[in-house]
Amino acid sequence: xxxxxxxxxxxxxxxxxxxxxxxxxxxxxxxxxxxxxxxxxxxxxxxxxxxxxxxxxxxxxxxxxxxxxxxxxxxxxxxxxxxxxxxxxxxxxxxxxxxxxxxxxxxxxxxxxxxxxxxxxxxxxxxxxxxxxxxxxxxxxxxxxxxxxxxxxxxxxxxxxxxxxxxxxxxxxxxxxxxxxxxxxxxxxxxxxxxxxxxxxxxxxxxxxxxxxxxxxxxxxxxxxxxxxxxxxxxxxxxxxxxxxxxxxxxxxxxxxxxxxxxxxxxxxxxxxxxxxxxxxxxxxxxxxxxxxxxxxxxxxxxxxxxxxxxxxxxxxxxxxxxxxxxxxxxxxxxxxxxxxxxxxxxxxxxxxxxxxxxxxxxxxxxxxxxxxxxxxxxxxxxxxxxxxxxxxxxxxxxxxxxxx
Numbered sequence: 001x002x003x004x005x006x007x008x009x010x011x012x013x014x015x016x017x018x019x020x021x022x023x024x025x026x027x028x029x030x031x032x033x034x035x036x037x038x039x040x041x042x043x044x045x046x047x048x049x050x051x052x053x054x055x056x057x058x059x060x061x062x063x064x065x066x067x068x069x070x071x072x073x074x075x076x077x078x079x080x081x082x083x084x085x086x087x088x089x090x091x092x093x094x095x096x097x098x099x100x101x102x103x104x105x106x107x108x109x110x111x112x113x114x115x116x117x118x119x120x121x122x123x124x125x126x127x128x129x130x131x132x133x134x135x136x137x138x139x140x141x142x143x144x145x146x147x148x149x150x151x152x153x154x155x156x157x158x159x160x161x162x163x164x165x166x167x168x169x170x171x172x173x174x175x176x177x178x179x180x181x182x183x184x185x186x187x188x189x190x191x192x193x194x195x196x197x198x199x200x201x202x203x204x205x206x207x208x209x210x211x212x213x214x215x216x217x218x219x220x221x222x223x224x225x226x227x228x229x230x231x232x233x234x235x236x237x238x239x240x241x242x243x244x245x246x247x248x249x250x251x252x253x254x255x256x257x258x259x260x261x262x263x264x265x266x267x268x269x270x271x272x273x274x275x276x277x278x279x280x281x282x283x284x285x286x287x288x289x290x291x292x293x294x295x296x297x298x299x300x301x302x303x304x305x306x307x308x309x310x311x312x313x314x315x316x317x318x319x320x321x322x323x324x325x326x327x328x329x330x331x332x333x334x335x336x337x338x339x340x341x342x343x344x345x346x347x348x349x350x351x352x353x354x355x356x357x358x359x360x361x362x363x364x365x366x367x368x369x370x371x372x373x374x375x376x377x378x379x380x381x382x383x384x385x386x387x388x389x390x391x392x393x394x395x396x397x398x399x400x401x402x403x404x405x
Contacts, residue, residue: 032116033078036089038071039121040102046124049091049102056111058083059333082112086333088343089120090377100124101376103343108333123340127374129160130169131321132287133217133395134358136388139282141352142233148352149282150254151227151236153243153388156289157217157359157395159372164212167205170266170296171220171289172197173280174322175304175311179331179345184304188313195288195319195338196311199278200296201247202266209400210244215369216396219243222278224260237354237388242397242404247278259403269301269310282351284325286336290318316341323378325357332379344379356388370395 034056040048049071056065061083069075071091087109091102104122132154139149154171158164175184175196186196201220203210212218224246227236232254240246246260265278280287292314301310322341326332328349335345348355359372360383370393373381391397397404 029081030113031079031081032111032113033076034080034087034111035074035076035117036087036106037074037117037119038089038104039119041121041123045095046100047093047095049093049100052089052091052102055088055090056080056085057088057332058085059330060084080111084108084110087118087120088339088377089122090343090375090380091122092375093124099127101127101374103339103376105335105339105343107335125340125376127159127376129158129162129164129320130156130212130289131159131359131372131374132289132323133157133372134356134385134388134392135287135323135325136238136356137280137282137285137325138348138350138355139352140227140233140236140354143235147282148227148233148236149279150223150225151233151238151240151388152222152280153238153240153390154220154287155217155358155391155395156220157372158212158214159374161214163214165205165208166203166210166212166218167207168291169203169289170200170292171287172200172267172312173285173287174198174336175309176336177285178281178283179326179334179336181334183336184307184309186302186311186313187305188302192338193316194313195316195322195341196302196313197267197288198270198311199265200267200312200314201263201278202292202296203245204261204264210398211400212398213396216398217391218245218398219390220263221246221258221260222280223248223255224258225256235354237356238390239405240390242390242401244398244401244404249278266296267298267301267312269298269312283327284331284347286322286324288314288319288322288337288341290314290320293318321374322376323357323382325378341376343375343377344381346378346382346384348384354387356385357382358385358389358392359383361393 134155221240221243224243226241324337324345
């Protein structure tokens with residue numbers, strides 16, 4: 001037995017020494033300095049930012065590095081461990097009228113010695129006067145544990161200090177419908193100047209029918225009903241009977257025309273006869289709102305190269321606000337929305353749990369009006385709520401909504 005023990009000990013010593021030699025031969029990973037050339041596409045009247053916040057996210061290794069650097073035509077960030085990163089650059093400037101957000105990103109870029117220098121383009125976007133304040137998309141469970149999705153809603157808030165008329169406002173969900181690495185190439189000139197919608201809904205009105213005061217919000221419901229009714233889903237987190245608008249499509253007996261004003265289905269290129277409701281994926285869609293500068297022709301559309309999918313193309317310059325929602329943190333490198341509109345993404349991470357995402361508060365003014373964050377980066381601007389809530393933080397109800405509770 002002693003001989004066996006001695007032999008095993010010697011063998012272990014030989015293996016250990018060999019392992020130490022292998023470790024000793026491994027070269028230490030040296031940090032690198034990453035250089036980013038900034039191409040700014042902006043008008044003469046837009047002031048440049050003084051600083052940039054640069055964020056490096058290596059999602060595979062769960063690494064996040066955040067640096068603040070002086071703004072310039074080229075910036076350098078040191079002490080970066082080589083690897084595959086999503087790099088986000090964000091800046092802000094302001095004048096007497098507006099705040100401007102500068103956002104750009106490089107997705108899944110391999111940073112290593114010899115590949116440290118990259119170019120990033122950014123176009124400034126004004127902070128929106130109207131913005132998506134809360135989005136509830138993941139659905140809920142019924143008492144019998146069935147999936148329930150008809151209680152989806154979108155809250156749009158007047159974040160400015162001015163009266164805004166909502167007549168003609170459009171919102172919808174964009175392609176691809178879920179986060180994916182297969183970003184389509186669209187069959188049109190200057191495809192990068194457009195965003196592509198599966199559906200566009202429009203607020204009716206003659207121009208001054210639907211005023212929204214500062215600090216007020218509207219609720220756009222998939223179905224403007226009290227979803228907590230016994231006939232629907234008593235476990236739903238929301239009563240949407242006071243919603244201002246609904247995306248009403250009367251195709252099943254369960255759907256009724258509620259007091260909410262029916263929005264106009266302005267464009268639905270892929271509409272089919274079997275459509276039962278405007279259901280947006282519970283895994284997280286991408287949304288945008290805009291006021292059209294020309295009439296929307298519902299009979300024209302574009303398709304991706306090599307595919308038959310139909311989408312409505314809308315100029316990116318029209319977009320007031322956009323929010324990208326994804327399945328979970330693992331999908332952060334599968335962005336669909338251009339960084340100028342949304343440099344990040346947000347998510348609840350589960351389905352049919354009644355959770356929502358909502359804006360973080362930036363400040364509360366002396367008169368009590370809340371101003372919400374709007375940096376055009378949903379990763380920074382939004383929080384996750386355990387329970388969806390209509391008009392969270394006491395947002396005002398417009399005076400013309402006489403049916404809200």
